[in-house]
Amino acid sequence: MSNQPQFSENTHTDRLTEAAAALGYEIVDIAGFLDLVEEHAHAQRKGLDVLDARATDMVRANSDMREAVQTMAENTGETSQDVKSSAQLVRSTGDKTRNVAEWVQSLAERTASISDTLSAVKSNNQQIASIAMQVNTLAINAKIEAARAGEAGRGFAVVAEAINSLSQKTRGAAVEISDNIETLTEWIAVLGKESSGVASEAAHVLENAGGTDDALGRIEASIVSANTQAQRISEETDRMQTAMQDFTPALQSIGSAVKSTTAGIEKTHKRVLNLIDTSETIVQSTAMLGGASVDTPFIQRVQSIAHDLSQQMAAAVDSGEISMSQLFDQNYKLVPGSNPEQYLTSFTNLIDGLLPPLQEPVLDIDAKVVFCAAVDRNGYLPTHNRKFSHPPSKDPVWNMANCRNRRIFDDRVGLKAGQNTEPFLLQVYRRDMGGGAFKMMKDLSAPIVVRGKHWGGLRLAYTF
Template identity: 35%
Template structure:
């Protein structure tokens, strides 16, 4: 009873000290377990014979080692679970960051477009105002032109009437000249008759003949004058007719021009009304765009803040992932340090199996090289050739045909003798699995999901866990990870050496248990 109380006080004291120092919980658990075992040993040593003490020391140290191993295993399982969760969360955050960045980018483009729209709206409003001013001026000019056209039409009508009157007067003069011509003809006939009578009269009629000649000459001049007047009147009449026709054409063109001017005035009036309506609408649109821009600026600020917060959270998440990864590495170190104990738990059992298999494979490779079955150069040639039309991608190498023949004899018995082991096989330093277990070496079916699970041989496993298996040169490496199915797995590997050269590692996968 006394020893138990002392042991309790020792452990409590250590826990208090570690708590003050803000030591991680998993370190506290391990130190507490060691302190409990050691204090119990020393307290009982005083009442125990020396030989019994040695035996008890071995037993207690073994139990302490197993206790630490179990604690480390629980830490590793918890770390794997947290790491798996953080990986999923990180993927979600990356997707969210991408989405937020896309949203922010789209909002920035919207803002840019909104600013351009405001500028265009302002320019359009200004253009519409200028157009409206020009339309008003055009309407005034058309009104003035219409007024002038009306005046011109009236003047044309007046000119037409004057020409018609002139034509009528010319026709009247023509009738007068016709009468004069008739009189001149009669006078000429009388003068001719008088000349004939004067000739009959002889000398007595000689004076009368002179008068008759003068009358006849006057009649001829009268006829010539009236003929000239007729010619002039005919020309006046012809020109009057042409002028009337021209004036009529001008009048018709004037009427058409008036019609066009009226239609143009109507169109300009409609354009003016449309321009005014467009100006009012553009002004309203500009106000709406400005209001939208102000609201959008608030959204943009929020989106930028959301993006910064998301990026910050992603960074924080990355830091947490690094810490969890560091915890995983520390538990791996703990498992290696526990080699000093003769433990009998599952991890120790798998460790011995992996080391033994790695040693056998190394010796097998060395003997094969010595016997000329494969060259060391071929065995260490890590230039892989992709196998065509394989998905997931498979590769061949200069040594996989040899491993297909030799490794199953070492790998398959491990599975048949240990039903808790899921896979066991050799990988090179790049994670290339030249010869997988038979249950994972089915022919490809073309179904990606089926082939991903059942046709895993000759693939390169370069994920974080797989890549470390072949590269690790520690006596063994115990990694813990969580599958997408939810199972927590241990992956224990031991390095394979061939003629003192590191070739890869032997991997064993089994379900983790606390």
């Protein structure tokens, strides 16, 4: 008798079902990781594209700067030569200006000396005029005495007349000299005032001459320093140009590698998504073969609710409460001011009335159940569980978690749930919990069919 354990067909099917579910879990977890890797790869690729563009801009800008600096170096070199020549010219002019200033100051001193001499001459001339007047008086007296002496005094009269005539001429010359001295004195006085002003300015020029020389020296030194720095900048831009020329090919090589890696990740991601579809098919097939698993009670429950909802929707059409065209309306009208966006259709009110009595009790069958809701073929979810159907607030973050009714969930899981026509569809996905945390979830759905026409699917989500 064989010691090998004996397994029934159902046992093998159950083990296959569990293995398929475990495989689906692992594949979805890997797919989620690839989602992040692909997202990061795309972000890196975009970053590298921007970096490559900026590097190209830097090379171009550095080239322009290099040309500008070289031009500046040439200009500062020419300017340095011009400044040196100008400084020499200004210094030469300054030397001549100082000589003129010194001459003007000496002229002012000599003018003052001339004024003193003229004053002395004027005083002497006044003495001469006074003596001439005295001589004239004496001559007049001599003529009077000669007239009294008669014939004997005739010779004296002639002499006295000559002396009188000479004194008159001397007095006239003295007056004329006095007038000329007055005119010359006035002219010398005016010249003295002007030369005094010019001498003051000349003194100011002499005082500032040293400062001007110092300023010219500083200007010359600054221009020489600027020229030296421009030469250094030109050398540094040459070095930067060489570095950028080496950097750009390396960056382009990295960019090519990232692009190649990103393309490989995208292909791998697509293949993993195909694996998810395959694992879902395996789970469904094993379940249909009679394999029992932890999902079996949920499968039976979601199929039952989907069947009941299909019948109630058909009854509403039969009673005239809604038409088939209204029931399958895809004209989603945006609710004004909603954030995230919510929509209304012709069948929203009908589902609001039919679904709560069917979906709310499901939340109590197991603590792992997160939600139960129906979506149409486009992922539109008109009526959610009450805990996810609060009136919207002004906070979009709060609304995102608490106002999930009347939203369109057209992600991969939502669309597949709404478009599946198999007896059921079991999907595994990672639910984003925020802050980089994820939680593995199962999304079980069954098709909703009204009068033979596929409307959508009933979704039942629960944790592992």
